[in-house]
Amino acid sequence: MSERQERLFVLEASGGGRLFSVNPDGSDKKVLVTGCRIPDGVAVDAEAGHIYWTNMGVPQENDGSIERVDLDGGNRTTIVPSGGTHTPKQLHLETVGQKLYWGDREGMRVMRCDLDGSNVETLVQTGQGEDDSRDETRWCVGVAVDPVGGHLYWTQKGPSDAGLGKLLRAGVDLPAGQGAAERDDIEVLFDGLPEPIDLELDLVERMLYWTDRGDPPRGNSVSRSPMKPPDEQRAPEILLTHLMEGIGIALDPDGGRMYVTDLAGSVYAAGLDGSDRREILVAQGNLTGIARAVLQPTRRT
Template identity: 30%
Template sequence: VLWDRVVIGVAYDCMDKMVYWTEISGPSISRASLHGGEPATIIKTGNLGSPEGIAIDHLGRNVFWTDSHLDRIEVARLDGSQRRVLFNTGLVNPRAIVTDSVRGNLYWTDWNRDAPKIETSYMDGTNRRVLVKDDLGLPNGLTFDTYSSMLCWVDAGTKRVECMNPSQLGRRKILEGVQYPFSITSYGKNLYYTDWRRDAVIAVDRTISKENDNFQPHKRARLYGITTAFAQCPQGNH
């Protein structure tokens, strides 16, 4: 249990069954087995500002993270070695980051109040481009569902949950009038997001655009990152 720490982002490696997380109190990135055991820090303080979003490429065996203080996106091997900066331009408040391992794509949000956006690139940093820039407020959370090829996000400014297929034009509003969403993940037809006003995890059926469940921990507290621990890895190679 991390009493005095502020854990923001969380990601899961379906191959080694390891959970990875970012911490901003004494900035670091750590990992631990899903089955318990001692956490190990893979990226220590020293040229880390405010690591927030984190994503795992289970096929390439890399970890990606956003740093909203240094305004950059970095990548390293899963043990923290071979660390390098992927992007350090055109970022103001980068937060959420997700991988599409099977297709080799990276997606991230920037809640820059003057020009919020969702961007994408290949995992080596090439082919960077803006995917969404209109009608965004504070795009905090992002998730990619490999099985349906849907990229979905929560926006604490527009108070919406939206989805799109990144290879097609057009986006779909799943839910409007949500309170203060922070992070989102997908599993099957459900989206699960954390909400700072409700102090809860809310489940949404994206096929019928309806909230269908919510979970509030006994001890009310601000809920940050959420991710799905898949029993099997999505198949593919890149």
């Protein structure tokens, strides 16, 4: 039986759209999928042997989709067809409820579905129609779920370099009798953020991590804050700076590490407190989503 293996799974939006994997030190790069339509968010279900990712498609055409492959890149299939979501961004696998969650940017919503793509639902709706979709403060991008606390977290990024981004949360499920556009349980944890993008949760230490694009010194950074109600929040702790349009983030809480991507094509590794930062990959194209997984041993016959 081979040993368990830790891998990073990374999306490249340029170069025809690729999904590749590497070791945590950046070695042994393997291209698993090509021809993705501007991929953005990736999630790995190591136990079931699947990798999921979102395709933004062409935002003006409302043709986003979600695909799935096996861990070796085989059996590629579309689970949410083109147009089933508008411009899907970060993708989150919630293993307790066996659901996929994602932010839909121009769709101005947070959505979820079953792992086979069925039962697509809208949980948050921040606007309707073309006029609203031009308002970038309504754009939902990053998403993460806390099944223990029962909360759904997401970002609304705002215009580039405008400092109008928000980080919000609400219940995982819609309140009884309410719709996605008028639910009354939404809490704003932070506003006035540079340009918040992707989210990750450390459910053991109860910490929320996110990437920001936008202007320095607060932008192009990774920040964190305790997962507390708005009235208990303090200024976020900035952990990493000088990213080149930071996007994806993946955590290794047990190993005390984080991994971050940016549009300039770098993958960074650092401690969860931002220490020991190093580039493990450079010049890899326009990198977007990243996920970390520990692959289970396979029996040798």
